[in-house]
Amino acid sequence: MGYLAIVPFFVVVVLFELAPLAQLAIDSVIGRDSGVLGLENYLRVFTTPLYTQSIWNSVWISLVSAVAGIVVAFLAARFCYDASPRVRDAFTMVLNMMSNFSGVPLAFAFMILMGNAGVLTLIGERFGIPFLANFNLYGADGLVMMYIYFQIPLATLLLIPAFAGIRREWREAATILKASTFDYWFRIVIPNLMPSILGTLSVLFSNALAAYATAYALVMNNYALLALQITSRFRGDVQTDAATGGALAMVLIALMVACTLINNYFTRRAAKGREIV
Numbered sequence: 001m002g003y004l005a006i007v008p009f010f011v012v013v014v015l016f017e018l019a020p021l022a023q024l025a026i027d028s029v030i031g032r033d034s035g036v037l038g039l040e041n042y043l044r045v046f047t048t049p050l051y052t053q054s055i056w057n058s059v060w061i062s063l064v065s066a067v068a069g070i071v072v073a074f075l076a077a078r079f080c081y082d083a084s085p086r087v088r089d090a091f092t093m094v095l096n097m098m099s100n101f102s103g104v105p106l107a108f109a110f111m112i113l114m115g116n117a118g119v120l121t122l123i124g125e126r127f128g129i130p131f132l133a134n135f136n137l138y139g140a141d142g143l144v145m146m147y148i149y150f151q152i153p154l155a156t157l158l159l160i161p162a163f164a165g166i167r168r169e170w171r172e173a174a175t176i177l178k179a180s181t182f183d184y185w186f187r188i189v190i191p192n193l194m195p196s197i198l199g200t201l202s203v204l205f206s207n208a209l210a211a212y213a214t215a216y217a218l219v220m221n222n223y224a225l226l227a228l229q230i231t232s233r234f235r236g237d238v239q240t241d242a243a244t245g246g247a248l249a250m251v252l253i254a255l256m257v258a259c260t261l262i263n264n265y266f267t268r269r270a271a272k273g274r275e276i277v
Contacts, residue, residue, distance in 0.1 A: 021253075023246075024245075024246045024249045024250060024253075025246070025250060026246070027041075027242045027243055027245070027246030027247075028041050028042070028243065028246035028247040028249070028250045029041070030243060031243065032044075032241060032243035032244060040243075041243045041244055041246065041247035042247050042250075042251075044244060044247070045244065045247045045248055045251060050224055050229070051229060051244075051248065053224045054224040054225055054226045054228070054229045054248075055226055055251060055255075057140070057223070057224050057225055057226075058209055058225050058226035058227065058252075058255075059209070059255065061140065061143055061144055061147060061208065061225075062147070062204075062205050062206075062208035062209040063205060064144055064148075065144055065147035065148045065151050065204070065208045066151060066201055066204035066205040066208060067201070068148045068151070069147075069148055069151030069152050069154075069155045069204050070151075070155050070197060070200060070201050070204060072148075072152050072155075072156075073151075073152055073153075073154075073155030073156040073158075073159055073200070074159060074197070076091075076095075076152070076156040076159075077156050077159035077160050077162070077163050078163065079091070080092070080156070080160050080163070081160070081163040081164070081166065092157075092160070095153045095156050095157050096153075096157070098150075098152075098153035099150070099153040099154050099157060101150070102150045102213070102214055103213035103214055103217070104213055104214070104217040106146060106149065106150060106214055107146065107213075107214050107217035107218040108217070110137060110142065110145070110146055110149075110218070111137065111218075114132070114135055114137045114142070114145075115137055115138075116137075118137070120132045120135075121133060121135065137218070138218060138219055138222070138223075139219070139223065140223070142218060142219075143215060143218065143219065143223065143225075146214055146218065147208050147211065147214075150211075150214070151204050151207065151208065154203070154204065154207065155200050155203075155204055158196075158199075158200045158203065159193075159196060159197070159200055161196075162193050162196035162197075163193070165192075166189055166192070166193075170184075170188055170189070171184060174188060194267075195267045198263050198266050198267045199263065199267060201263065202259055202260060202263035205259050206256050206259060206260070209226070209227075209252065209255060209256060209259075210227055210252065210256070211227060212227040212228070212231060215227065215228060216228060216231070226248060226251070226252055227252070229248055230245055230248045230249050230252065233245030233248060
């Protein structure tokens with residue numbers, strides 16, 4: 001009976017994950033024009049300026065937002081680690097609410113605040129604040145800011161359990177050995193947290209790379225992003241292009257797999273010879 005209970009799970013995995021993935025892989029190697037097996041679609045992806053620019057934009061925006069998010073999340077998780085239980089519970093509740101505030105509602109909120117006639121934009125124009133008055137929400141700057149916004153609560157929630165593994169005795173031992181605060185954090189705490197930090201960084205990069213709803217609600221197809229280009233191939237106004245869309249989707253999957261493998265390599269190196277938190 002225990003094995004029968006897990007059958008629905010495997011059915012869902014096969015129907016909604018493995019079967020679509022197999023279909024994408026098949027579509028990506030069947031030429032759109034020739035109809036024969038080959039790398040025609042991948043050649044088109046890597047030789048068309050729009051697609052190559054989409055890949056580059058997605059990678060650098062994901063990387064910047066992931067790094068910025070992990071830095072802010074590290075400080076927030078440290079605050080949560082030092083806070084009282086009551087403050088920690090309230091802080092965690094706020095993080096849970098923020099982590100669910102994404103997609104179209106997040107894009108609409110940023111439009112109200114920093115759009116062409118947003119509240120902060122008008123304040124910037126009124127008081128002569130160039131950053132607010134001239135901020136371009138509907139471009140790379142706006143996408144990076146929004147991506148960082150929804151990366152921070154997710155990264156903080158992932159790092160808080162890692163901080164729970166820091167032992168109070170480490171600080172006492174460092175104090176006895178006359179270690180400075182810098183030595184304590186950069187020679188003791190951060191090296192032990194490094195596997196968790198790298199794992200969280202990988203999650204943030206993949207999360208931003210595949211983000212769709214927020215970017216589409218903000219810029220639609222007016223900015224080259226890989227996720228937007230994939231969707232446009234399957235939702236064409238005139239006709240669909242499953243061959244090119246499949247190739248783009250496989251490129252996205254390859255980027256995520258490469259990110260995971262690189263992260264696993266550095267995580268093993270960071271954890272080697274140290275206690276894994």
